[in-house]
Amino acid sequence: MPEGHTIHRLAEDYLASFGGRPAHVTSPQGKFTDAAALLDGAELTTAEAHGKHLFLGFRAADWIHIHLGLFGKVDFGDAPAPPPTDTVRLRLANNTAFVDLRGPTTCALIMDTEKQAIHDRLGPDPLRPDADPAAAYRRVSRSRTTIAALLMDQKIISGVGNVYRAEVLFRHGIDPYRAGKDLTSTEWDAIWTDLVELMREGVRNNRIDTVRPEHAPEAMGRPPRVDDHGGEVYVYRRANLPCHICGGEIRTADLAARNLFWCPTCQKP
């Protein structure tokens, strides 16, 4: 499942290739054909993300709402577009570029009111300028649920996935099993500010790096991480490896249906 920075990056990439110009809109797979016909030839006016939801805006109030889910994929390419495979749910094409969407959980044409309803049920997104971290803290601070589970709850905070939750808790020395109600507002503010910075960098670089300069491979004289997720991290998928700070063993456990990673020494209860 992609994390929020990937979806914000996709919004930027859609706009860069298709913004302000009419697009040829099709659904080779056939599941989005009627909507594609309505949008064909319209201009992509804006694109935005909220958490893991992507919204492509056409004309004044038409939106394509996309959620990639576990299997959704987006591929950009240069024109001329090759003949599409029949797995392409949505293709946009113009005379310089094309982009194919395959396998999303959601790809639907919606109006402003429906879009607003989606925003209303999502928690604040650290990558959105309109985000209100205090709204998230009000819910966190009333909850007995662990902070590691709360960070993955899209109704409370949106866009944070398994990598950012593990890394941000490590960076602040917070035990992932602490209850939300035991988190101070100062701690929450620090987590939020850090997420804003880390996730913005994620959008820029299109990958997740979370280690501070002093813990980078060059600074520590260690080999760079080898993992298909790329990026330098402290704990994510580093189970049984030595912690970059204390040298102790990174641990893993199941939490909120995903593998949690943490250092029990640096993140004391």
Ligand SMILES: [Zn+2]
């Ligand atoms: Zn440690």
